[in-house]
Amino acid sequence: xxxxxxxxxxxxxxxxxxxxxxxxxxxxxxxxxxxxxxxxxxxxxxxxxxxxxxxxxxxxxxxxxxxxxxxxxxxxxxxxxxxxxxxxxxxxxxxxxxxxxxxxxxxxxxxxxxxxxxxxxxxxxxxxxxxxxxxxxxxxxxxxxxxxxxxxxxxxxxxxxxxxxxxxxxxxxxxxxxxxxxxxxxxxxxxxxxxxxxxxxxxxxxxxxxxxxxxxxxxxxxxxxxxxxxxxxxxxxxxxxxxxxxxxxxxxxxxxxxxxxxxxxxxxxxxxxxxxxxxxxxxxxxxxxxxxxxxxxxxxxxxxxx
Amino acid sequence: xxxxxxxxxxxxxxxxxxxxxxxxxxxxxxxxxxxxxxxxxxxxxxxxxxxxxxxxxxxxxxxxxxxxxxxxxxxxxxxxxxxxxxxxxxxxxxxxxxxxxxxxxxxxxxxxxxxxxxxxxxxxxxxxxxxxxxxxxxxxxxxxxxxxxxxxxxxxxxxxxxxxxxxxxxxxxxxxxxxxxxxxxxxxxxxxxxxxxxxxxxxxxxxxxxxxxxxxxxxxxxxxxxxxxxxxxxxxxxxxxxxxxxxxxxxxxxxxxxxxxxxxxxxxxxxxxxxxxxxxxxxxxxxxxxxxxxxxxxxxxxxxx
Amino acid sequence: xxxxxxxxxxxxxxxxxxxxxxxxxxxxxxxxxxxxxxxxxxxxxxxxxxxxxxxxxxxxxxxxxxxxxxxxxxxxxxxxxxxxxxxxxxxxxxxxxxxxxxxxxxxxxxxxxxxxxxxxxxxxxxxxxxxxxxxxxxxxxxxxxxxxxxxxxxxxxxxxxxxxxxxxxxxxxxxxxxxxxxxxxxxxxxxxxxxxxxxxxxxxxxxxxxxxxxxxxxxxxxxxxxxxxxxxxxxxxxxxxxxxxxxxxxxxxxxxxxxxxxxxxxxxxxxxxxxxxxx
Numbered sequence: 001x002x003x004x005x006x007x008x009x010x011x012x013x014x015x016x017x018x019x020x021x022x023x024x025x026x027x028x029x030x031x032x033x034x035x036x037x038x039x040x041x042x043x044x045x046x047x048x049x050x051x052x053x054x055x056x057x058x059x060x061x062x063x064x065x066x067x068x069x070x071x072x073x074x075x076x077x078x079x080x081x082x083x084x085x086x087x088x089x090x091x092x093x094x095x096x097x098x099x100x101x102x103x104x105x106x107x108x109x110x111x112x113x114x115x116x117x118x119x120x121x122x123x124x125x126x127x128x129x130x131x132x133x134x135x136x137x138x139x140x141x142x143x144x145x146x147x148x149x150x151x152x153x154x155x156x157x158x159x160x161x162x163x164x165x166x167x168x169x170x171x172x173x174x175x176x177x178x179x180x181x182x183x184x185x186x187x188x189x190x191x192x193x194x195x196x197x198x199x200x201x202x203x204x205x206x207x208x209x210x211x212x213x214x215x216x217x218x219x220x221x222x223x224x225x226x227x228x229x230x231x232x233x234x235x236x237x238x239x240x241x242x243x244x245x246x247x248x249x250x251x252x253x254x255x256x257x258x259x260x261x262x263x264x265x266x267x268x269x270x271x272x273x274x275x276x277x278x279x280x281x282x283x284x285x286x287x288x289x290x291x292x293x294x295x296x297x298x299x300x301x302x303x304x305x306x
Numbered sequence: 307x308x309x310x311x312x313x314x315x316x317x318x319x320x321x322x323x324x325x326x327x328x329x330x331x332x333x334x335x336x337x338x339x340x341x342x343x344x345x346x347x348x349x350x351x352x353x354x355x356x357x358x359x360x361x362x363x364x365x366x367x368x369x370x371x372x373x374x375x376x377x378x379x380x381x382x383x384x385x386x387x388x389x390x391x392x393x394x395x396x397x398x399x400x401x402x403x404x405x406x407x408x409x410x411x412x413x414x415x416x417x418x419x420x421x422x423x424x425x426x427x428x429x430x431x432x433x434x435x436x437x438x439x440x441x442x443x444x445x446x447x448x449x450x451x452x453x454x455x456x457x458x459x460x461x462x463x464x465x466x467x468x469x470x471x472x473x474x475x476x477x478x479x480x481x482x483x484x485x486x487x488x489x490x491x492x493x494x495x496x497x498x499x500x501x502x503x504x505x506x507x508x509x510x511x512x513x514x515x516x517x518x519x520x521x522x523x524x525x526x527x528x529x530x531x532x533x534x535x536x537x538x539x540x541x542x543x544x545x546x547x548x549x550x551x552x553x554x555x556x557x558x559x560x561x562x563x564x565x566x567x568x569x570x571x572x573x574x575x576x577x578x579x580x581x582x583x584x585x586x587x588x589x590x591x592x593x594x595x596x597x598x599x600x601x602x603x604x605x606x607x608x609x610x611x
Numbered sequence: 612x613x614x615x616x617x618x619x620x621x622x623x624x625x626x627x628x629x630x631x632x633x634x635x636x637x638x639x640x641x642x643x644x645x646x647x648x649x650x651x652x653x654x655x656x657x658x659x660x661x662x663x664x665x666x667x668x669x670x671x672x673x674x675x676x677x678x679x680x681x682x683x684x685x686x687x688x689x690x691x692x693x694x695x696x697x698x699x700x701x702x703x704x705x706x707x708x709x710x711x712x713x714x715x716x717x718x719x720x721x722x723x724x725x726x727x728x729x730x731x732x733x734x735x736x737x738x739x740x741x742x743x744x745x746x747x748x749x750x751x752x753x754x755x756x757x758x759x760x761x762x763x764x765x766x767x768x769x770x771x772x773x774x775x776x777x778x779x780x781x782x783x784x785x786x787x788x789x790x791x792x793x794x795x796x797x798x799x800x801x802x803x804x805x806x807x808x809x810x811x812x813x814x815x816x817x818x819x820x821x822x823x824x825x826x827x828x829x830x831x832x833x834x835x836x837x838x839x840x841x842x843x844x845x846x847x848x849x850x851x852x853x854x855x856x857x858x859x860x861x862x863x864x865x866x867x868x869x870x871x872x873x874x875x876x877x878x879x880x881x882x883x884x885x886x887x888x889x890x
Binding site: 035036037038135136137138162163164165166167168169170191192193194270273274276277278280281282284286287288289290291292295298301302305306 | 339340341342343439440441466467468469470471472473474496497498499538571572575576578579582583584585586587588589590596599600603
């Protein structure tokens with residue numbers, strides 16, 4: 001299967017400073033979250049993808065093409081940079097329109113397309129205001145509008161949520177989800193891990209210029225062997241339940257952190273979840289709640305990046 | 307009461323940033339939430355006595371906010387934006403701020419080292435702030451708010467710009483401060499799940515008004531006590547089976563919701579066993595602060611229009 | 612046996628009063644200035660040049676200034692030394708222009724104002740950093756000259772003591788004006804280079820055109836009131852009893868005092884209302 005983005009051994013150096021160092025990953029379609037610590041190489045990857053930088057080593061394909069110096073592929077992508085400075089004297093409408101005209105769109109169509117894009121991100125009411133009066137959430141949405149306006153196939157969004165208030169966050173995430181539902185691809189980075197999890201399970205984890213994991217969060221989590229999967233069960237009979245569960249071969253430890261809870265650590269979470277209903281149902285033990293504090297992007301990030 | 311205001315108003319030209327606000331905020335860990343332009347920053351600056359109210363009165367820690375100096379002796383403020391003096395060292399800056407708060411020179415240095423240790427600025431403390439990473443700067447900003455050991459901490463978006471590790475560390479520090487006895491925290495943040503994990507009480511502002519306030523747990527536990535289940539397998543059949551067992555069940559985007567009654571959990575596991583499905587999550591359904599917030603703001607806008 | 616968990620220890624000591632807090636800003640600020648090479652160079656050259664030229668004037672008074680009576684009015688000559696104007700301007704722009712502008716640029720002003728001090732305390736501290744630096748050039752050499760003159764026996768101690776007192780007063784007046792004006796300029800911008808340019812404009816942009824317009828062929832001495840330096844000279848002439856100035860010293864004194872007060876007030880108001888918080 002070929003991904004929307006195919007990267008094989010890409011390296012990019014800024015003199016001695018590391019940008020990317022043998023980054024290989026294949027991802028898409030749909031929404032992919034790019035997560036990693038500061039300085040991991042996220043922005044470098046974005047700039048390579050939009051053709052602003054040329055990699056020193058390796059091959060990169062975006063929508064099957066080499067993005068470097070490739071104008072046709074730029075028409076097919078929309079990009080939101082991280083920084084939040086716009087041309088403050090332009091209105092939202094003028095800003096999006098001007099960028100569309102750079103795309104080669106005639107004035108009459110650009111006006112309409114800008115209006116549509118601003119409506120999509122919920123900025124219609126502020127479209128005629130100069131962007132310097134915008135709050136940060138509104139700036140983020142104006143940037144998203146200009147990325148969307150020429151109807152690209154893939155959106156590349158660098159921290160599209162930072163500084164946005166809760167209303168703007170919801171609007172932005174909804175716009176992104178709708179775009180993906182309509183068949184578009186999205187690559188977005190964010191530092192707030194639970195926001196990624198709300199729109200996708202597919203992530204690329206990047207650290208020190210390398211992709212250290214790519215794919216479904218839960219599958220990645222299952223691959224991390226050295227940290228057995230923890231599941232917390234709330235039950236009035238933790239000792240009896242522990243006894244019943246101890247028969248499972250993949251259980252690593254059973255712990256009673258409180259008198260009405262049982263903490264199970266298992267090496268094979270899938271097997272555990274598959275077998276658990278039968279054991280609970282057959283022993284007629286009471287289990288009031290079940291949660292895994294461990295099966296999240298946050299846990300994956302913690303275990304793989306530290 | 308930590309903060310008590312009566313008809314507090316602050317007008318900038320035509321804009322009523324804080325509009326006839328009367329609140330009574332108890333001591334503890336307080337979340338301050340609202341959309342942009344809700345008046346949060348103005349409210350915080352009024353509490354710090356950096357702005358004079360146009361009308362109304364307010365008391366913070368039992369003191370009138372017009373008191374300024376004695377009030378600020380008891381408050382530690384961490385602004386959202388950059389504010390550090392770039393050519394000072396981390397420890398030099400924190401100690402300096404301690405002295406400007408009234409510590410003598412020797413105690414200030416001692417306190418500076420203590421709080422920098424606490425926030426996790428190690429050897430870097432002897433380097434100039436200008437060379438620090440974002441995470442390190444944020445920690446120094448936190449440390450300077452702690453140096454005079456205030457009773458009230460005001461944190462304005464403390465996790466802005468931090469990467470996942472930095473965020474976790476910062477939230478842990480805020481939580482540690484909030485849980486120390488006799489120390490109060492007002493946390494203003496756009497990241498509502500963060501507020502949810504740290505604060506016990508929230509104040510929601512919109513358009514300069516308080517649109518809701520209260521104990522977080524009470525606000526979010528609705529009357530409908532339901533169970534949320536995340537199921538892997540045949541969801542439709544699972545819901546069907548629960549309904550056959552006489553339960554109110556429906557599938558939603560966040561999982562299967564089941565009305566609660568004694569023995570409901572056993573039915574869930576029975577159904578899962580029969581279908582060979584996996585129960586990945588089962589727990590009490592609580593509205594998230596975000597859902598609550600969005601509902602409220604939408605309702606408030608409806609009223610205003 | 613005991614365990615101390617790594618938490619921040621509580622502060623046990625009481626807080627010192629506001630005077631100490633302001634003093635902390637002053638000492639920290641002065642220490643920073645004295646570490647900056649540019650400041651040390653200005654101090655070294657500025658103080659050196661003004662003192663040496665003043666003492667040379669005293670030593671060779673008989674040679675250079677024939678006809679100049681060796682009484683109190685003699686001390687107008689060192690006070691009117693053009694090097695003072697030049698180095699005061701240089702000092703004000705090197706030290707003073709950054710004092711508030713840098714805090715606006717880094718937004719550290721929020722940090723200061725969130726501490727238990729007032730805007731007035733902050734400004735007083737900043738003025739107390741700048742004033743000693745300026746007075747090293749505007750006051751110190753003027754006070755030193757009569758002292759040296761008396762020690763050398765060129766003047767009687769009565770005249771010298773009187774000259775010291777007057778020098779101190781007029782030097783302080785000039786220092787106060789430049790301190791207030793520089794801080795006002797510094798509070799208006801986030802860029803210290805703009806404030807520094809403003810200080811130079813204030814000095815030379817007013818003094819040189821005023822000097823030209825006052826002389827032939829324009830002969831319009833009233834424009835000299837526009838120049839802080841000419842006003843200072845008029846006051847100094849009157850103080851030392853030197854031949855009278857083309858402009859009235861009373862007006863000059865009033866202009867300097869009022870300008871100082873207005874600059875100080877403007878800075879205070881700017882501090883009070885400056886919007887340091889970003890969106």
